[in-house]
Amino acid sequence: MFHIFCPYCQEHREEEEFHARGQAHLMRPADPDNTSDEEWGDYLFFRNNPRGIHHEMWVHSVGCRKFFNITRNTVTYDILETYPMGEQPTITADSEKLRKEQGVQTADGGWQTVGAQPESKALNEETSS
Amino acid sequence: MTQSNRIDAGGRVDRSQVLEFTFNGQRYQGFKGDTLASALLANGVNIVNRSFKYSRARGIVAAGAEEPNAVVQLGARADTQVPNVRATQQGLYNGLVARSTNGWPNVQRDVMSWVGRLGGGFMPPGFYYKTFMAPASMWMTYEKYIRMGAGLGRAPTESDPDIYDHMHHHCDVMVIGAGPAGLAAALAAARAGARVILCDEQEEMGGSLLDSRETLDGVAATRWVEQTLKELAGLANVTLLPRTTANGYHDHNFVTLHERRTEHLADTARAAGFSGQSRARLHRVRAGQVVLASGTHERPLVYANNDLPGNMLAGAVSNYIRRYAVVPGNRLVLSTSNDHAYRAALDWQEAGRKVVAIVDARANPDGDLVRQARDSGIRVITNSAVIEARGHQRVTGARVSAVDLERFVVTGKVDELECDTIATSGGYSPVVHLSSHTGTRPQWDEALLGFVPGKVKGMISAGGVAGQFDLGETLADGARAGRQAAQERGFSGAQDIALPATRTRRESPACALYQVPHEKSALRAPKQFVDLQNDVTAAGIEVATREGFESIEHVKRYTALGFGTDQGKLGNINGMAIAARCLDRSIPEVGTTVFRPNYTPVTFGAIVGRHCGELFDPKRYTALHQWHVENGAEFEDVGQWKRPWYFPRTVNGKKETLHEAVNRECLAVREGVGILDASTLGKIDIQGPDAREFLGRVYTNKWAQLAPGRVRYGLMCKDDGMLMDDGTTSCLGDNHFLMTTTTGGAAGVLEWLELWHQTEWPELQVYFNSVTDHWATMTVTGPDARKLLSELTDMDLDRESFKFMDWRDATVAEVPARIFRISFTGELAFEINVQANYALHVWKKLFEHGEKYNLTPYGTETMHVLRAEKGLIIVGQDTDGSVTPEDLGMQWAIGYDKPFPWIGKRALSRPDTLRGDRKQFVGLKPKDPNVVLEEGAQIVFDGKQSIPMDMKGHVTSSYYSASLKHGFALAVVMGGRDRMGQTVYIPMTDGTVYEAEIVSPVFIDPKGERQHV
């Protein structure tokens, strides 16, 4: 269960107080009447599903009722930052890639990671016991 | 039966407290401080279960959570049954009753053993895999025999008499395991000032120190345990949770603990003298730092017949002797790959029984413990291993031979040693389970010959689980971990704590030994068991690898290795080692296993806590609820609300049925006056200078011209053009509106409004607030509604001054009210809103004055019939998220020419929403007036078509109408609006095919005159 920092309440609260509301930073086309069916379909139905850093919108539904954004690693489940509506993330997949290319030691990737770099193909398989 | 295996001195049992217990119907005695397992061993009980697949006799193997065989059904009564209890973790109490989980009808002579004698032909390796790949009927054939023969525990047949609860904690440092590392960690963190929770799954805290041969500061290690626990118990910042298993380690350092509070004392909490207290508790801990000090599990060796009762883990033998004063046999052969296991032989000999030999796989073992054994006169056979156990229902001998581990062959002559117990040790596996719950993968440590926890943010592993096997180093490691965890939490004053002095021992290195070679191949030798609970053999794993299953995860699914309730705690690494040998790879190349919560089974009671019975889900009552109860209402759940469904009367001594009551209620509204408690409708107060603009964007219809005092019905779509909610919104003032929503949609609509305001249009000045509970709503409807209401209000209710779709402030029965002239019945109707706590007064006044009009209370069922007769939709019943306002024929409520591109508008011109053959909303009139169609029934155009028929629509609402005197239905039908008057067919599962005519969905008063009177 996540421990989420609400940027409005300014404190960590339990996941039970929040609802996930899908991908963040979706832009509703400004002039829908002059948007093609394909563009409108993209806006309605198509979402990113990245392995790694992802930006999601959440709402503090039984708290302050405010919507805000989360930068989350979908592999480690680490929440890297939360920020209010209207702001842009400081951490993105591109920024992390750049840091790696420049040889900057990145954070260990989160609450759960390390096994994320498997030593063999077999280790890479999703498993359960 | 006497406790023939109990020795007179030593152990941590209280011999003055004799406890009676029953196992498989037989009565035994044990002592306070025993576990069920130690008491069974004390009484010489060899067989505790029959194995799952081959029905072989099985005895106790281990002394802790890793026990695969001694899994019992606990409970003296039908209502106190607990399945899947490990006897090794169950404290003994007076009157305890337990039975074997497997082994119908009894473990001694099992009718299922014919399965075993068929040599596994019944369920060969890959049985599950192949069975599930086959048509499902295969499994149906086998299932009943398997379930009957090899029970998997029985659910209680009566309600649990006990209560359970949950507790929520925040702490700085959560220490899991109270062995040497955990105790030192807790002490270090606690002294630094951190809030510490220390939990341990055993009956007593102390872990390996409780059966240790070591001294601390020159005295028994248990002394240091006592002192440390005393100090910790005295600290206000420390919570000690014994008998508490950390069962799950979840995201962001969230740990779930299962505390057994009275299960070691009696069958129920009440019987234990804890009336009103919980039997078990689930602690939900959000930890700043976790110190994982879960220790190790010893690995058994895999050799032929290693499942016979009398084959045990070396450490378990020591544990039973030193902690419980129980020697589980007379003549011991120890087979080992390491020094540490020698303790078992020394303990056995000191207990006064015969150690036949220690068989060591290493060439030149030379550590201090090895010397001590030799000095004590114990025969040590090197370069060798036990290759096979002999015996029928108990070990009677051990076949021992020299082995070449490199070539995996037996090299010498085989000797048979007479013995009744074979203890084995193949090394120690860190208990990495919890760390892998988080998703991290354990890392193979070649020096250690085991997996250690992967790195987890916020977790420090210490002691055995981190690969520290030396006691002094384990204590130091624990203290360091506790100090570091406290520092991470900002307790910078953390200092070194003084640790007790330990003896340093010289140890010769362990060798890698998992499966022991046999003279015959694995496939021809007697069975060599890897997973005792699931009857997985070395041969089975070999077969799996031959059939091409190369990843351990595939091998596991093929053989069911590790799929038991013990999650293969003993067998997984041996299984991986065997697969690795067969595939000629290293263990980490074959893979690793990922363990899932829960570490050991958790009772449903603890998971559920107090969320059962009355507290299962919150209930919402309207302000008028008590009146409804007193007037005999039957209730219906609508979301969390309890709504009156109908109000049956007793006529001639007989209570009306639903249909009788509904027919009467419907006619009362159509012919006289009825009243409905509509308080549950969602109500959202909307204010701000941009409120009107906002409404125009979220509703499909127009709001610019709505004047104060007027009401409008609105449709709300998602941006895909599909209807999501409907309701009326009233203009209370230029900047002030009151929106109503469906009962079930209230919370969702409020969040929807917030979503669009906060994310798309933050520039609009508008505010939303739920006022659902603030107002009670009473709908007075029917031709006599005006006459009745006029007796209670001074307001002018004249049809010209108070028109349909008007609202006014007024007083009703001297209570300030808002009256809305809106109708969901098609009749003249007034919806009276008053502050909720005045509602009962107003309601009763209406009935006082309503008696002469035969004012009739009605419930949701009548409301549904009345609105359906008028063709009014219910969102979620007549719609399902794929229906547009156009599909419903509600073009009149769509403002295509509004300036702002409102939500849903663009999607209504997508090709799919413009299709002419979309399902459209229509009425259905069954040809037989007595037929009431089934809601959800499919509609076809050709009633004689063979199956599969072309489904062209479905029935969404269907009732009998007392006013029309026939059944009628609402439906969605492809291209339905162009098919008025046509006949459609509704085929039922019993072969009946109903005929119905497509008609307008408005069955009564199509011109809408009655609501305007």
Ligand SMILES: [Zn+2]
């Ligand atoms: Zn908040």
